[in-house]
Amino acid sequence: MGRLEILKNLYRLITTGFLKKLMPRTLFARSILIVVLPILFLQILVTYIFYERHWDDVARRLAQGVAGDVATVISMIDRFPGNSAHAYILSAARGQMRLAISIDEGGKLPAGADEPKEYGFLESHLARALQESLPARPFVISTNKKLESVIILVQLPDALLQVIVHDKRLFSTTTYIFVMWMVAISLALLSIALLFLRNQMRPIRQLAAAAEQFGKGQFVDDFKSSGAQEIRQASRAFHVMKHRILRQITQRTEMLAGVSHDLRTPLTRMKLQLAMMPDDGDKSSLEGDVADMEQMVEGYLAFARGQEAEAVETADLSELFHEIINNARRQGTAISLKTPRELSVSIRPNSFKRCITNLINNGARHATEIWVEVGSDDADVIITIDDDGPGIPKENRDDVFRPFYRLDPSRNTETGGSGLGMTIARDVIHGHGGQIALGTSPVGGLRIEIRLPK
Structure with a gap:
């Protein structure tokens, strides 16, 4: 076998991924x-x-x-x-x-x-x-x-x-002296290299932890850039990005505060004028339209307001789900819950509660019974919500997360809401660093699977 053939075989060995499996995974x-x-x-x-x-x-x-x-x-x-x-x-x-x-x-x-x-x-x-x-x-x-x-x-x-x-x-005694000096110098150089590499890995881990924390919507303090020039550049770019996003969120919140005031004021005047009008068919129709407009405005504001104002805290997920399920049962929803006795996780309790409530309300609107199960594995908390309703066609499962998208082509809020419930739920889950997916339930309806990092 010639040298060219050996090089070709070595190249095939590298490209097949065999050596990649033997390589360690961490940068250090x-x-x-x-x-x-x-x-x-x-x-x-x-x-x-x-x-x-x-x-x-x-x-x-x-x-x-x-x-x-x-x-x-x-x-x-x-x-x-x-x-x-x-x-x-x-x-x-x-x-x-x-x-x-x-x-x-x-x-x-x-x-x-x-x-x-x-x-x-x-x-x-x-x-x-x-x-x-x-x-x-x-x-x-x-x-x-x-x-x-x-x-x-x-x-x-x-x-x-x-x-x-x-x-x-x-x-010759110089043989052993040479070997000992060679080993000793190699160990010394290796120790220095390990110390240097460890110091270089620290800012990379710090940047990765800050990016993960910020990706979950948690507050991240500015930290001093350190390490090599490329790492410092990446840290500075992260800080600029973080402040730009926070500034955009602040501007959106301030704008929505004004929008909320401007929209609610004419609605209040309309409700007052309707209260002074004589009772007839036109008044009832107008009162229904005003109520629908108020509900849609609240939905739009809830979607745009997001969850940036709430702080992250450690909560007992089992206790939170018991509260949500009890509220749903009081409203007449047939629902069952399977959850461990205690499951602590870092979340925004109010936002997360609103998210799960939206999903359960959507299921109750189309199904007769709902099953909720909460569990966990080594890395994630897993939440599944099953119902026996008609479900969602596979080709429309990505579309339901789009703002204002409704499977019902009519704009009747009694049959489909404002089209923001699934969008708000997805934003809340993504804001916690998790994922939400739709599938087919074993009972024939819709299955919603949520994964949250521990």
């Missing part, structure tokens, strides 16, 4: 991975080069030095026979060559010494060096249990030479 973990992987690859590369080149060369040269000293001692023993000469040679080897040498007169190598053996890293270098220095001498290499020394047995014509080489002559 991915940043750590970006920092750790180069350091890890660098250490592996440096260690490979060091062990493959430097340590191999050092070990070979040390082995050659030991093999040369052993060959020198054997040459001197052969050149100068006699016990006194041998004693002098062995004493000089111990003092000057740091070799513990002894001669066993008449000794023989163990059986099977001539057979090839598998040596370790240092033993293999030493064996090759001895073969070069002592081509005609059989020998055996072994190590003690604590790996503090290497024992070399060399067969002489009429004796067995034993050489004990201490680890200082075969091992």
Whole structure:
């Protein structure tokens, strides 16, 4: 398989999403991975080069030095026979060559010494060096249990030479020093990088928390921009956006206060004039029109006023639903409730109560019985409202959330209201950071599912 084919397979592996599943999800973990992987690859590369080149060369040269000293001692023993000469040679080897040498007169190598053996890293270098220095001498290499020394047995014509080489002559201490320094420096650099990344992640988390809080309609204090330049820019843009939205909400509220006064004043005058008119058919018709106009004005104002004036507080959702259901039952609605004993959540109680009341009233207008269930999972509070009415066709379920949209084409408020109930309910749910969806109920009518974050 060529390099081009390997690159193609690697590209397919990345694009299939296999590596994406192995990647951590948080930015902090991915940043750590970006920092750790180069350091890890660098250490592996440096260690490979060091062990493959430097340590191999050092070990070979040390082995050659030991093999040369052993060959020198054997040459001197052969050149100068006699016990006194041998004693002098062995004493000089111990003092000057740091070799513990002894001669066993008449000794023989163990059986099977001539057979090839598998040596370790240092033993293999030493064996090759001895073969070069002592081509005609059989020998055996072994190590003690604590790996503090290497024992070399060399067969002489009429004796067995034993050489004990201490680890200082075969091992380079710079190897361990290099590895320890490399690991220590890498850990220090990694700690500094982690501290720096953690400080960079803090303003991102702060911005994300503020955006989520503001998205739920909660009040968010201005915070000081910190971190990298891009993060500071995003924080400043968030503050500008927040103040622009709040200013728009304030202007809308002030405008609606004036609209409310201007619309209610002529309606009040019309109601007063109708009260002074004689009772006849025209008066009843006009009173009905004025009542419808007043109801529509209140609906429009409720839609436009929104929920910005109410503060968020922790409320018991079970208690709130019991209150809503009891009010609905007093109005003659056949409704049942299934809810846990206690379920605390951060909401705007009045706005949320108005939202659920609108949904129940809509269901009561078209159905004979309503079922409400409140539950929760690990992340959300789940509210389902089922009824046995005609339901809403699938193609119209998105349209009912549009302002002033009514399934009934007539504008009769007795059959369809003002067309703002579902719109207000959706705005309230979205203002709490939740979602609302319509579906088909198991009993054949409409199912409304609401999800609120805990």
